[in-house]
Amino acid sequence: MDKNQSTAITTLFLDIGGVLLTNGWDRAARRRAAETFSLDLPETEERHHLTFDTYEEGKLTLDEYLDRTVFYEERSFERQTFKDFMYAQTEAYPDMIDLVCRIKKQYGIKIAIVNNEGRELNEYRIRKFGLDKFVDFFISSCFVHFRKPDADIFRMALDVALVKPEEVLYIDDRAMFVSVAEGLGINGFQHKNFEETSRFLGNLGWQ
Template sequence: MQQSSPITTLFLDIGGVLLSNGWDRAARKRAAAEFSLDLPELEERHHLTFDTYEEGKLTLDEYLFRTVFYEERPFSRDTFKDFMFAQTEPYPEMIDMVCRIKADYGIKIAIVNNEGRELNEYRIRKYGLNKFVDFFISSCFVHFRKPDADIFRIALDIALVAPQEVLYVEDRAMFVSVAEGLGINGLCHQDYASTREQLGKWGLAV
């Protein structure tokens, strides 16, 4: 085990970092085409209710009732959910790099992400994130969602670390900025190569 970094803990986003986004605008556009839905109507209903789903205050079925199944459809809810789950793709290089860093440096790995419970749990288990992540501070579990700074305060408490010990890897600059406002070190992820280089500068070379 190497011991050359001031960082004891990585906070990581999932969508855009370890996996593709689970249910983003592009996925909804594909769904509208696949199921002959009115895309503007789907988008409006989605934006009115998705934050509540991500905060763990709605089930996936309730979210879908508000956005898709508020009227009769020629397809089932299970068929639509299967389509939603199938939109995820893993980023194997990023997952492998995080696993190597954990093995080489013995640091803690925590997920800090916005996601609804059913999508979150499916993605975690499907791609084995629970095999190397120590803590999941997901919006659906803690009922706060980024950019609310409280989700980062909860993550610090759960991981029992000081902000200066943490490096937060996230693809959205605003969320990185919020974390940095609490004293957490930020790394705005763009691609595997640049993130690997930046991790090396923090003493986490792989």
């Protein structure tokens, strides 16, 4: 993608975890949970991997996910205590949020989120960190029942935003998901850190 193409870009598709916020419930967070609540980490990880995709697709509630992964046996702590811990794992990347907000304000770019996340975590993170204040569309797996790397989630995002693939720049920290989007003709960029992404966008003419 060269600088001249920036004039054709009308819409940014963004991931949340790893781009605007830290990951919500990743391996490191689950390890901290196992240490904090004295859980059997291998057992918790196995149960997580067997059921989390279904949760992210919006086919399980958070309580149902926890029934299968944590509260399948009696625990010494309350369910709400564990949920509060889950929510507390998220931190913002304020530089990235500010960058996206400035681009939207200055250039009139539409912003859409395309992410994999379960409903309760997704809604908490969106509201807690004010993503709904500048994002136009949320194409979250829990809302649309597709999850990356299924290309249909990107097709749905294109339909909702009413844009052609070549009008979109998609930013994600995972190379595979960027590659899937590029396979549909969407311009892609793998986010690694604020400095590289800021430089890339600046080279496109978005100062």
